[in-house]
Amino acid sequence: MxxxxxxxxxxxxxxxxxxxxxxxxxxxxxxxxxxxRPDFVERVRLHEHAAGVSSAVRPLSGLLHRDVGLRVxxxxxxxxxxxxxxxxxxxxxxxxxxxxxxTVGRGLPGAGHAWGVADLDGAEALRTRLRCLSAGASVVVIGGGLTGIETSAEIARRYPALRVELVAPSVAAWLPASSRSTVERKLVAAGVVLRTGLRAVAVRADGVETDAGRLASDCTVWAGSFDxxxxxxxxxxxxxxxxxxxxxxxxxxxxxxxxxxxxxxxxxxxxxxxxxxxxxxxxxxxxxxxxxxxxxxxxxxxxxxxxxxMVGQGISLGRRDGFAQATDRDDTPRDFALSGRVAAVVKEWVCRLTVGSMRFPRAYRWLSGPTSxxxxxxxxxxxxxxxxxxxxxx
Ligand SMILES: Cc1cc2nc3c(=O)[nH]c(=O)nc-3n(C[C@H](O)[C@H](O)[C@H](O)COP(=O)(O)OP(=O)(O)OC[C@H]3O[C@@H](n4cnc5c(N)ncnc54)[C@H](O)[C@@H]3O)c2cc1C
Incomplete structure (x- = not known):
């Protein structure tokens, strides 16, 4: 049987x-x-989806093996x-x-006032909100991790007339100092105002409370940890x-x-x-x-x-810029990184390969874990x- x-x-x-x-x-x-839903959500593209530069949705029928039954x-x-x-x-x-x-983590008081990019519904709502904002409106992104970095850069590149601020105690804190300063420089070049050294403590309908005062915001994006x-x-x-x-x-x-x-x-x-x-x-x-x-x-x-x-961490900074940090198998950064257009191409290639690998599941191979x-x-x-x-x- x-x-x-x-x-x-x-x-x-x-x-x-x-x-x-x-x-x-x-x-x-x-x-x-x-x-x-009958679709596959490419979550690694949800910041692109929110900024309106691509779609993160594709039908599962094109991805699932023909012998897998789908129950929506x-x-x-x-x-x-x-x-x-x-x-x-x-x-x-x-x-x-x-x-x-x-899913989206909602650790902060008032987080219901913030938009998110951790799931499709959040990214769709943010996409709609961004399209309604007028020139000069402010977007505050909370979170200095990969999601906050990618989301703020993507929005700033796509909507240069908006004021995009990134609020976090630090940006890419886990990276070596030289990599971190490259990422920060690139965020600034993308048009992101860095508000580092600040910790968001609550979200309001019209702003963000931080441990050093209040920031006005027409659209707050929560890019903290996942639940x-x-x-x-x-x-x-x-x-x-x-x-x-x-x-x-x-x-x-x-x-x-x-x-x-x-x-x-x-x-x-x-x-x-x-x-x-x-x-x-x-x-x-x-x-x-x-x-x-x-x-x-x-x-x-x-x-x-x-x-x-693990092999590395690819960070997209808009469609034409990026940063890729090589890591050891235990995910600690190695002494090698790529940046600029080539890193953006590598990241895009990895995203495509990810979907491709699910179509050839038996051929899929991966790196073995770290030794003790x-x-x-x-x-x-x-x-x-x-x-x-x-x-x-x-
Ligand atoms: C903006 C963004 C960018 C990212 N970029 C990267 C990156 O560059 N590199 C990287 O490695 N990771 C990245 N990630 C993280 C990555 O997307 C997630 O870690 C990954 O999606 C986890 O895969 P998963 O299969 O465990 O779960 P998911 O992709 O979250 O899929 C879970 C599925 O389960 C379904 N589900 C949930 N509950 C139920 C239920 N009760 N019944 C039936 N179905 C259910 C959901 O609807 C969903 O379809 C990014 C994430 C975000 C949000």
Missing amino acids: LARVVVVGAGYAGVMAANRLAAAGRSQLRVTMVNP ATVDSIAERSVQLDDGGALDFDYLVYAVGS VPELARHSGLPVASDGRLRTDEALVSVGNRRIVGVGDAVAPPRQVGAHLRMSCQAALPMGAHGADTVLALVRGERPAPLSIG NESRGPGESREPESAPAAAVSR
Whole structure:
């Protein structure tokens, strides 16, 4: 009899997992993808989508393997062997891939007044808002991480008549000093006013409160850290403190051996996941590894532990400028970086390759993870072996 596999969430990790399962296990599996919309949202392009320079939406029908069935619905809860859908239906499973990704984090008081780029609805609303603003209006982007940097640069380039300000204690704080100053210089060249050294404490309808006073804003964009959906917690599955599904080293849920977790919504143990940021870069190989884990479980074999190496951080700064920082496999910056037009081309090429790799799931390969000598974080060995890795957004 065919094993029924339900994949919840058609993001990078879920699509890669579903396609790899369908391609590898045609005679053994029946794969059903459940996703709230019939489209794939290229989240890595949501800042472009918001600025109106490209679309981040493409039909899932062009991306999913022909043997993957698509059910357009949201999973409301997960039981031992079935999921409950928001359209009143239910699906039984033998194995479930949990791939619900991440969403906008709303840590700040008044964050409801801010627009966001972490999901499609937010990016659509921001796109509409930006089009309504008149010359001289101010846009305040909160967050000095990758999302804040890319979003502020994209808006400033696309709307040179707007005043775009980036508010954050620092910009790209994790990069080496020389890389950081290059990124800051490029943001300024793009037309972004840097308000570093400030911490936003609240968002109002017409401005942002910071620890050093108030900034007027006609459009505030929240680009802080990501949160994850509450589905695993609400379903009674073991989760980390931030709600990510807790798994073992092979990505199997520690609460249900029939559930395998992949992507941003998952907290693997530190020994295999401490260096993995919430990122498409990690989500794709996690999706592929999760598929291999399901196949091993179906065949009664022992699944292999996760092993993923990071390669770098590509930052787009508008369509014609960018910065790419090479990293070691544990995600620490190396002594090599690219900037300018060539970095923008590399970033664009990586975005395209990402989508392309989901179409050839069996051929997909990735770098193995850091060895214990390379592993990040002095003091990590003080953590209990099974402690989940902390979440770090892209
Ligand atoms: C503006 C922006 C730029 C980025 N740039 C980069 C970059 O350059 N490089 C990089 O590596 N990363 C980047 N990221 C991060 C990257 O997009 C995410 O880490 C990645 O999308 C995570 O993939 P995922 O498959 O885990 O989840 P997602 O892509 O978030 O997909 C999850 C899917 O699950 C669905 N879902 C959620 N709940 C349910 C439910 N209950 N039932 C059914 N379906 C559900 C969602 O609708 C979605 O389709 C960027 C993110 C943003 C916002």
